[in-house]
Amino acid sequence: MRFPSFPNIVRTLYTLGNATARLQPLRGTSNVSLFHRATVYRSMPSIPLLGSLFSTSSSEKMSYPDGRSDDEWQAVLNKEQFRVLREKGTEAPFAGEYDKHQPTSGVYTCAGCNAPLYKADHKFKSGCGWPAYFDSIPGAVTRHTDRTFGMERTEIVCSNCGGHLGHVFKGEGYPTPTDERHCVNSISLKFHDKDDPSAGIGQAK
Numbered sequence: 396m397r398f399p400s401f402p403n404i405v406r407t408l409y410t411l412g413n414a415t416a417r418l419q420p421l422r423g424t425s426n427v428s429l430f431h432r433a434t435v436y437r438s439m440p441s442i443p444l445l446g447s448l449f450s451t452s453s454s455e456k457m458s459y460p461d462g463r464s465d466d467e468w469q470a471v472l473n474k475e476q477f478r479v480l481r482e483k484g485t486e487a488p489f490a491g492e493y494d495k496h497q498p499t500s501g502v503y504t505c506a507g508c509n510a511p512l513y514k515a516d517h518k519f520k521s522g523c524g525w526p527a528y529f530d531s532i533p534g535a536v537t538r539h540t541d542r543t544f545g546m547e548r549t550e551i552v553c554s555n556c557g558g559h560l561g562h563v564f565k566g567e568g569y570p571t572p573t574d575e576r577h578c579v580n581s582i583s584l585k586f587h588d589k590d591d592p593s594a595g596i597g598q599a600k
């Protein structure tokens with residue numbers, strides 16, 4: 396004799412309550428961990444990097460292969476690039492250079508360190524106002540839990556320099572292979588129409 400799956404009922408309730416939960420500040424109580432499990436763990440990749448799985452806070456504490464200081468970044472990035480990449484800013488929707496960009500080949504690299512992040516065929520039209528990718532180049536993007544603004548979201552950063560890219564959302568129903576949306580600031584990216592971007596390394600402006 397089997398009863399209906401209680402965890403599924405609980406999960407449904409938490410999902411229904413999610414809109415309310417996201418508006419409340421998260422303070423690390425036990426309720427938060429339940430919400431966390433219901434809404435965020437399901438968004439995690441099936442094989443996350445260990446560092447991102449166990450990371451609970453900001454990327455400032457992480458170290459990256461390209462560990463330039465703020466002063467060094469300020470010397471190579473313009474003001475808006477610095478605000479988004481190094482201070483986790485967000486550009487205005489529908490305004491970015493790559494929002495409506497749909498190349499058939501090429502690669503998007505980090506505007507800070509030029510590491511290849513996304514291929515042209517990872518990009519899809521989401522209508523959300525920022526460039527959207529259903530997947531990244533393997534290992535190129537690292538995930539962190541972001542608890543700013545009273546919400547719990549999954550931040551994505553460049554695995555090479557820790558530059559802020561945007562956030563990743565899962566389960567929104569887009570007809571893509573992963574049903575994930577990497578919502579990335581255009582200004583965090585540079586597009587190269589060759590699949591090998593090494594020719595243009597270090598040309599962030």
Ligand SMILES: [Zn+2]
Pocket residue numbers: 505506507508509510553554555556557558
């Ligand atoms: Zn980078």
